[in-house]
Structure formats: structure tokens, C-alpha cells
């Protein structure tokens with residue numbers, strides 16, 4: 117239930133972003149399963165934050181990512197959170213910043 121609720125909260129903030137007039141197409145929040153705990157990935161928030169630079173995560177055309185998995189995720193997602201600051205913001209680097217604790 118916790119995951120569902122936080123997705124809803126993210127969904128609402130995503131709607132606010134959308135109505136602020138950002139262009140582009142892409143999913144809202146994507147659920148990525150992982151044994152360490154499911155990840156509620158705020159996709160729309162990221163694509164907006166990264167100014168529609170899809171190539172930060174999509175090696176080719178935006179869509180399914182065949183490389184998706186622990187190695188890719190920790191290199192791509194955690195790598196940016198550790199090394200890059202965007203609009204003076206940084207993403208979470210601790211495990212449970214991404215993986216939700218199983219209930």
C-alpha cells in the first residue's frame with residue numbers, strides 16, 4: 117500500500133509539471149522490480165529535470181531498455197546521483213532512497 121500511495125503523490129506532482137507546459141512524451145512513474153525492494157521511478161520528473169535529454173538513460177530510441185538490471189541501474193542511475201548536480205539538486209544514493217523497504 118505504501119508504494120501505491122507514494123506513486124499517487126508523485127502522480128499528482130507530475131500532473132502539476134505537465135500542466136506547467138512541459139513538452140515531450142513519456143511515462144509518469146515506472147515501477148522497477150528488484151529483490152532489494154521495488155523502485156518507484158519518477159520517469160516524468162526525470163525527463164523534465166533533464167530537459168528532455170532522453171539519451172541520459174535511453175541508449176537508442178526511447179522505450180524498453182534491454183540493459184536494465186542491477187549493473188546498468190547502479191551505473192546509470194546511482195552514477196548520476198553520486199556525480200552530477202542538476203539545478204542544484206542531487207538524487208538519492210542510499211539503497212532505500214531507490215529501493216522501497218519490503219513491508
Ligand code: HEC
Nearest residue numbers: 140141142162163166168169170172173178179180181184
Ligand atoms: C533518468 C532516466 C531516463 C530518462 C532521462 C528518460 N527515460 Fe524513458 N525510461 C527510463 C527507464 C528506466 C524506463 C523503463 C525501461 C524498461 O522497462 O525496459 C523507461 C521507459 C520509457 C518508455 C517505455 C515505457 C513502457 O513501459 O513501455 C518510454 C516510451 C520512454 N521511457 C520515453 C522516454 C522519453 C521520450 C524520454 C525523453 C523525453 C525519456 N524516456 C527519458 C528511464 C529514463
Ligand code: HEC
Nearest residue numbers: 148149150151152184185186189193194208209210211214
Ligand atoms: C539510484 C537508485 C538506486 C540506488 C541508490 C540503489 N539501487 Fe539497487 N538498483 C537500482 C536499479 C534501477 C536496479 C535495476 C532494477 C531492475 O532491473 O528492475 C537495481 C537493482 C538492484 C539489485 C538487483 C535486484 C534483482 O532482483 O536482480 C540489487 C540486489 C540492488 N539493486 C541492491 C542495492 C543495494 C544493496 C543498494 C545500496 C548499497 C542499492 N541497490 C542502491 C537502483 C538503485
Ligand code: HEC
Nearest residue numbers: 155157158172192193196197200202205206207208213214
Ligand atoms: C543524469 C542524472 C540522473 C539520472 C541518470 C537519474 N537520476 Fe534520479 N534523480 C536525479 C536528480 C537530480 C534527482 C533529485 C530531484 C529532486 O530533488 O527534485 C533525482 C531523484 C531521484 C529519486 C528521488 C525521488 C524524487 O522524487 O525526488 C529517485 C527515486 C530516483 N531519482 C531514481 C532514479 C532511477 C531509478 C534512475 C535510473 C533509471 C535515475 N534516478 C536516473 C538525477 C538523475
